[in-house]
Every structure is written in C-alpha cells, then in structure tokens.
Amino acid sequence: MGSALQPMFDEIVIGNRHHSLWCRDSQPSPSVQSGTEVLTTESAAAKADAAAWKAFAERVSGEWDGYGADFTFTGEPLELPSSVVPDAFRDWGVEIHDWQTMCPTLAVEESQDLSYRVIRLLPTVGCEADAATPYCNEERTFRVAKTYAFHAQGSYTAVWPGRGAQKNNPEPGRTGKIVVRDVADDGQWEVEHCLVTDDGPTRNRARVLQQFRLDRNVPVLKNITLYIEQWDGPFRNGESLGGCSTSGSGFATTPPLDVQALIGTWHADVFFAPGGQSSSSPKEFCPGGSSALQRTQVAGIVALPKGLWSSVTVSSQDSSSYIIEAGWMPSPDQCIVSTCEYLSSGDFKVCFIFATLLV
Template identity: 30%
Template sequence: MLRRHLRAAAAGAGARAGGWGPRCRVWTRPASGVPCRPPMRDVLCMRLSGALPASGEAAAGAAGVDATVFGSEEESERWRQFARQASGEWEGVIAVFDDEGKAQPLPPHYVPDAFREWGVEVCDWQEQCSMLADASAGTLHFRVRRMMPTVGCEADAVAFEEESTLLWQRDGGGADGAAVRTVLQDGSYLAAPATLPTDAKSAHVEVCLALPADSGGRRRARIAAALVRDWQTKAWKAARYEVAHERFECEYRGGGQDLQLLGCHGAQTISDLPPVSAAAAGNEKWSVAAGNAFVLKRTAASAGGSGDGGDGAPRKLAAGEAPPALSGTATTTHMPMGLFGRVTVPQDNADAFYLQVGFAAAGLDVRRVAHIVYRSNELTGFAVTDESAANDSA
C-alpha cells in the first residue's frame, strides 16, 4: 500500500468565482434546512495524476479476457461483469467503528483546532475512490483520497491523504495477505488470506457489498474488518471495522480526469446515524433466499494443494440452504446504515472463527451477508447470501 499526503490548490481566483469544470456541481441547502443529496456546498475541481492505469488501458483490460487465466469461460464472464460494476470513480464517506459500534474520532493532527474549541467530534472522512478491476489479469487496483476536514468553505486549497492499493496481483498475492480473490457479477467482492500464520496476532478481511440502488444511483459498502487475538484466551475477536459508504459517480477515468474534492467538512456523515437493530444482525430469524458459496481453488505450488492463494469459484446455494458457519460464542457489532459485523468463536478452538459482515435493508425483512469461516488458521468456507426474514408462523 502506498500512502501519500498531498495538497491540491484551486486553479486561481477564476475557479472560485464560478469557473468550474464540466463535472462540478454545487448543491445548496433548501429553506427547510434539510441538506439535499449530496449536501456539498463547495467543490474544487482538480486534475490529478497517479499510478493507476489510464482509462484506455482499463477499457482494453475489460474487453479481452483469456479464459485460461481463470480456468473456464464461466469464470471469465463473471470477472468481466464484476469489472464493469466495480470499476469507476466512487465518492462517499469513511468512518471507523470499534467492536462495540462506537464511531472513532479522526486522529487529532487531521482536525482543525476550531472543532475542539467548539466541542465538535469529527468522525467522518469525505473520500473518493478510483477503482479498476482488470478482468484479463484478475487484479483489483484502487486509490482512495481522504479529504482533510476544514472549517468553513473559505479555503482555496484542499489537503487530502492518498492511499494506493493493489489488492490482488496477477500471481495471486495481494495487500495485507489478501490472496483469495472472490468476486460477484454485481461488483461485490471478498479479499482475505487463505492461511493465517500459527502465531498470527491479527487478521484483515475486506468485504465489498453492492447495496440496493436508490434515487441517487448505485451504492456500495466496503467494510474492512480488523481482527485480533485476545491476549488471555487467544481467541479471535473484532478490533474495528472501517466502513466506506460510496456512490458511483462516473466511469473509470484513470485518476487523470477532473475529479471533485470536497472543500467543507460535514458535507456527508454516517457516524451519527442510528445503528442496525439486534434482530437484523442475528441469525435466528433469517433464511437464505439466494446466494453463492465459494470453493477455494488453491494454487498448486505447495504440496497437498495448500498454496498461498487462489480464486473462489462460486456454487449456487439453494433456497433455504445454510451457508458455511461455526457454532460458538458470538459478539455482534451494530453499525449505522443497516451494517453489522459478527464474530463467532468456538469454545474449544482458538484457531477458528466465523466472521459475518452484512447489510439489512430498510424494513429489516431482507439482508445481504458475507460469511467467512477459518478452521485451524485456514480459510475453509465463504459465501455471500441474500436472506429474508423467516415466517414466524412456520
């Protein structure tokens, strides 16, 4: 992961006077005081360059897919569809929640003193994500820009921190040990280590779930779950969840086109929204309506078929079929926007855990859940399911 700290300046007085680029929009607050979507009052259009491939390269990568890379034309087609849905310029908000669902404030050195003087706790990053899924190579590359909070809209420069991540490499490796590549045609994905070291004290799993579209267009949630071992019991538990709620803005432009930088803190927030209910995050009232279970095809480099990575080939789950799971003691984290995380650990096996990351739709009668199971420090089962509330009269 490449991390950079940059400051983007406005193109001069003309830019602030109204000389915005073609993709710039200014959203105002109506008389009622309720912000419109998205409530951005000051936007700076900047031209940025970076390490991501150009947009022409993205189109070429999505067009020509060698079926031998993934073993079958069906897998190649799944990757083509995934690349179309995941690639693009996305815009949204990032917030970090601890294992109890409490939003964590931004590091103090990023927050202007005025917020502390006013007693305002800042927990949300405004962010932009440029993502490219290369279907021909099975790689996923994205760059995230986190805008520094500012006081008011008077600044003529926007500072932002930039992270560039190659989540999956052509050879099956990846960032944070994310060697397993599992994708769905709607743009959802799972990135996780295939094997955890026996002495591992932490683990990182990233899940992206396509959310139901609304009047604002396509949405998704990227959830990075950080797990650690309890120093006493050695059992796995959640340490924090980093949540990015994003909307699709436009096709992938290679990071070199005019992009929007949000100049005012508070344009969008998720940390102060109400958390999901306990019923939505539990397992008792839900049954699988549709879904995919994935079979990990390990690389052949290691003896016994136990390689360092591989692709997850999907198998359709039948309605009512149970996804991979473990029984044990469960700890649930309730987060805003219907999101939740749930870690289940068996009482007699410190090297196993069952992680669920999901989203419950409004009305709490349907939800989408990613299921990840580790046994003996190896990823043994994972699935993405669409579930419906069970009939209480049944």
C-alpha cells in the first residue's frame, strides 16, 4: 500500500489526494471514517479515460487573462524589477508588485498533452490597450513534467523539473525575454496547483506555483508565484494583447487570507490520482467517496492574498516524506485544496477533492 497523504485536515488520512473543494459540514457524512485510510492509489486505473481528458481539454483550453505576482517563501510580495517600472511610478512613490498576464492554453485530445504560454506584460502609465507590450514569455508542455494529474472540470496539478531562467529572445526581430527551463537540474523543481471555480457566466481560476530546491533530500521552499485568471474565450495563442481590457486588478498587496477561517469541519468529496511513481503520462483524478475533514490548527500555513495559502509539512505517516499543499478559499464556505506528497525516493503523489455545502 502506498504512503498516505496527510493534507491540511487533522482527523483523516487519505491515501493520495490532489485538490479539494470543501464546504463546512456541522453534521459529518455517515460515510466518514475519521482516523482511517479510506482509499488507496493502487485501485486507480493508470491510463486517463479518453472521455475525461476530452472534458478536461474543453474546460482548460482557451485564453486565460489576469494578473500574477511573486512572493517570498514567507508570503511577502516582491516588487517588479526597477528596469521595467515606468519613471512616473517612482516619481509618485508607487511600488509595483503585479504583472498583467495572459496564458493561452491548449489541451490536445489525441496526444493527451497540454501546453501553455505565460505572457507577462510591461506595466504602463494610463490605460491604452494598444500600449500592452510583452516583457517575457514562458512556454510549458506537460510532456516534460515529472508527473501531472487532472480533473474533468479543468483543475490540475503538475510537478515541473529544474528551474526557469530569463534570457533575451534569440529569434531575429523579436524583443523581450523568454524563460528557459533547465529540466536536467534534479536539485530544483516546481509544483503547480491549478484550482478552478465556475460561478455562473464566468470561469475563474487560481494557480499557485511553489519553487523548491533540495537540501539533503529535503524540499526547501524558495518562492511562490500566484496567478488569478479569468477565461476570456477560445484558444487564440495570445494573438491579441489584453491591455486595459483584461479583467480583474492587481492583488499582491491586498490583505492575505485569515487562516483562522480554515478551522472547523468540512464536508468533501474526494478525488485521487493513481500514483507511486512519477510519470509524464496523464493521470485522472478518480472519485474516492465523501468524507468530513476537520481542521483544528493552522501552524505552518503561509497566508496569501485572494484567499490563497501555501504550506509544506513533514508527513505524519513517514518522516522522510513531505506534504506540499496549496489552497484557495473563493468564498467563506468553500475551499479548494491541492496536495502533493514528495517521497524520499524522489517520486510524487497527488490528490484532489470537491464538495458541496450542506444547508
């Protein structure tokens, strides 16, 4: 039996989970088995179901526009490089912490691969849509991920090898920078948690990227990157720059999550991915039943803006394993949690959960 994941909730151990959309539940479900393992990864199919991938592809593909920001491992926002900030902001004494971003994303049904491009735009003074200028581009494809798993509604978790470094764009006639990832660097990697909520006519998501380095096989969190994005139509490969038409606003210096809001009992429907070995093949998050999960303490949680948080803890089941978690509370009675377990063998396990509020 595989090592069990121990997410942010205290009273239950679930063997391999990824995300979770939880809701408070004062009356735990009859199916709850607090303190016991209720599912294992070995029971899951290794190959992603074609219908599930098709549904995922339809939900995740498109133009995702919004804002992004970088944070220290303690949750402090980082300013943009002074070289990209217009002089007017410095004259006004205004610090800039947010990037306006675009993320054209395409999931291919036949190959079950996903690729996306993050475009960070230079900050501008005033509001001129035609003034939007790319600062840097970073392209990623799931083919190079250490492991990744998806849910049909558009959420996913991915572990990326190596680290990214900015370089001048080598293409003739092209300006700006590109991000090149050294995938051969085993001493550094990144966990990406993509958490989706669908409220009426809009489709919103938060992406939390945690950058790690290994120190004697212990994952040490270096920085955190957040993206808050809204779906802006079918995939167009970022052909039109968002400018002032981009929805939302900068968030890096807005108040962080009150972690006390996480304390309590939450009712969750659990989904999990087959695991045990890292693989670049897609893994589908499969239903694993409903559980009442309880949170009684918040020590070690890094509070972030927009109802987000990050944490890294030693597994209570195996002191040589580490639980890497990111979560989002889009409303007071809901939260989405993505959990990834780093094993001493160098493998990763991931898990996901959905829930509905019991009235």
